[in-house]
Amino acid sequence: MATRVIAGKTVQVNEEGFMTNPAEWDKEIAVELAKEEGISELTEAHWKVIEFCRESAKTSGKAPTLRQITTGAGVSTKELFALFPKGPAKKVARIAGLGKPEGCV
Amino acid sequence: MKKLVVLGAGTAGTMVANRLSKLLDMDEWQITMVDQDPVHYYQPGYLLIPFGMYSRKDVVKPKHYFVPRGAKLIVSPIERIEPDHNRVFLANGTTLDYDFLIIATGADIHPEETPGLAEEEWGKSIHTFYSLEGALTLAEKLSTWEGGRLVVNVVENPIKCPVAPLEFLMLADWYFHERGIRDRVELIYATPLPGAFTKPVSSKMLGELLVQKGIKVEPEYMIERVEPDAKKIISYDEREIEFDLLVSVPLNMGAPVIGKSGLGDELNYVPVNKYTFLSDAFANIFVLGDASNAPASKAGSVAHFAVDTFGENFVRYIRGQELLPLFDGHANCFLESGFGKGLLIDFNYETEPLPGRYPLPGIGPFTLLEESEVNHWGKLMFRWMYWNLLLKGQELPLSATMSMAGKWKA
Known part of the structure; x- marks a missing residue:
């Protein structure tokens, strides 16, 4: 397992750059990861979605799917795409320090 | 008598009823199957219908051919499941009590969930091969189509048979070659996935195959709506793709009765243990085939391997032994x-x-x-x-769990 330094902390990541231990995550890391994803500033609306995903993963053990986010966080799909352009479920999972949402093969 | 009710007599339901009828003592067990449709559909065959390789008769047989000896099939829609009272209400007025329930109600397409999809152009310039009627209508359309831009779009995952859209495109490439109009057809695959397929190695290899065949992939494409009159699809991030012919794989969802009975997730799939298929919520309910939320492919081969491991596990379970984590997600x-x-x-x-x-x-x-x-x-x-x-629950010479024999480590 590879490690890298984000916001001054050493964390474990997989080959696609997703953190593998959600417990190593904090808000400063999120800000850095968001920048890497092309989001220069995390607004309140972003944090609402990130926090929902963290909570959801705590109970289910995995990052929520796009549909689970829109139903659960009370945000429309359109808004979600505006907040996290192109592949929001994957993007928010990475910023929230969760694994990649489980795709169905 | 112990009562086992199997809801859904499609691929998974039929296989499991047949398998259990061989494993259980049928003097002690009563197996009742319920399905709203008297016809069994060979769904993998739908893919070949649009290209004239199969017709209706190749993909249908009466369900009663596959009801095991000693079991009963009731043809009726299912009204409601009451898991707290171990009973199922059917639309024909019957109430079924059960000791164990197997839910195998599958998944189906919901084109009405995408604005503009199933409106005035449905069946004209917008088609699907994810239903028998849809596949037959598309066959007619393709046989006289003069060419243009054909767009295949997957609305949202998970879908039944995740490889079918790729196969459709590759078969379309062949079909239009044979008809001598391939140079007049543009083939585009608009998919929510980041590439041709999910996992890295196969996505790369299948992606290369599509390139060779002149099929263009538009990745990470989440459709928001169709504008049927303007003949274009629009994604949530406002990418517009014009089409002459749209072949859609509409949103797939579990059966409405699952949602109505409070058993489903946001797509009406029942949450289960992915190694045993036991419901997360009820100790006497199992879910097989496409109806569960197990993160395996929604495909007949998965249902088959699942039934292989489930039969053995169910026999342990009714003897009071614990379930083993037997299913490995094999497809x-x-x-x-x-x-x-x-x-x-x-x-x-x-x-x-x-x-x-x-x-x-x-x-x-x-x-x-x-x-x-x-x-x-x-x-x-x-x-x-x-x-x-x-369907008859016979063992095939294939291992239910995956083997690394013959595979190259990439």
């Missing part, structure tokens, strides 16, 4: 790639599809993730196996 799919060739992929929860050889005594080896003629024949042969062996 095994033949992909038609056109020009009389096919590919085979074999994978599970942990191991992505890899290249190599798939050994099968007497017939194989099949080539994994690589085109060959033997794979195409494997696929065609499969229909016979399905009707004659698989």
Whole structure:
């Protein structure tokens, strides 16, 4: 397992750059990861979605799917795409320090 | 008498009823199957209908052919499940009590969930091959189509048979070559996935195959709506794709009765343990086939391997023994790639599809993730196996769990 330094902390990541231990995550890391994803500033609306995903993963053990986010966080799909352009479920999972949402093969 | 009720007599429900009728003492067990449709559909065959390779008669048989001895099939819609009271209400007025319930109500398409999709152009310039009627209408359309831009779009995952859209495109490439109009047809695949397929190795290899065949992929495409009059699809991030012919794989969802009975997630799939298929919420409910939320492919081969491991586990369970985590997510799919060739992929929860050889005594080896003629024949042969062996719960000479034998570590 590879490690890298984000916001001054050493964390474990997989080959696609997703953190593998959600417990190593904090808000400063999120800000850095968001920048890497092309989001220069995390607004309140972003944090609402990130926090929902963290909570959801705590109970289910995995990052929520796009549909689970829109139903659960009370945000429309359109808004979600505006907040996290192109592949929001994957993007928010990475910023929230969760694994990649489980795709169905 | 112990009562076992199986809801849904499609691929998974029929296989499990047949398998359990062999494993259980039928003097002590009463097996009742329920399905709203008296016809069994060979769904893998839908893919071949638009290209005139199969017709209706190749994909339908009466369900009662496949009801095991000693079991009963009731043809009726299901009204409601009351898991707290161990009973099921049917639309025909019957109430069924059960000791154990197996839910195998599958998944179906919901084109009405995408604005503009199933409106005035539905069946004209907008089609699907994910239903028998849809596939037959598309066959008619393709036979007279003069060319233009054909867009295949997957609305949202998970879908039944995740490889089918790729196969459709590769078969379309072949079909238009044969009709002598391939130079007048543009083939585009708009998919929510980041590439041709999910996992890295197969996505790369299948992606290269699509490039060779002149099929363009528009990745990470989440459709918001169709504008049927303007003949274009629009994504949530406002990418517009114009089409002359749209072949849609609409949103797939579990049965409405699952949602109505409070058993489902946001897509009406029942949450289960992915290794045993026991419902997370009820200790006497199991869910097999497409109806569960297990993160395996929604495909007949998965249902088959699942039933293989489930039968053994269920017998343990009713004796009071604990369930073993037997199912590994094994799937095994033949992909038609056109020009009389096919590919085979074999994978599970942990191991992505890899290249190599798939050994099968007497017939194989099949080539994994690589085109060959033997794979195409494997696929065609499969229909016979399905009707004659698989549904009747016979053992096939295939291991239920995945093996690394013959695979190359990428």
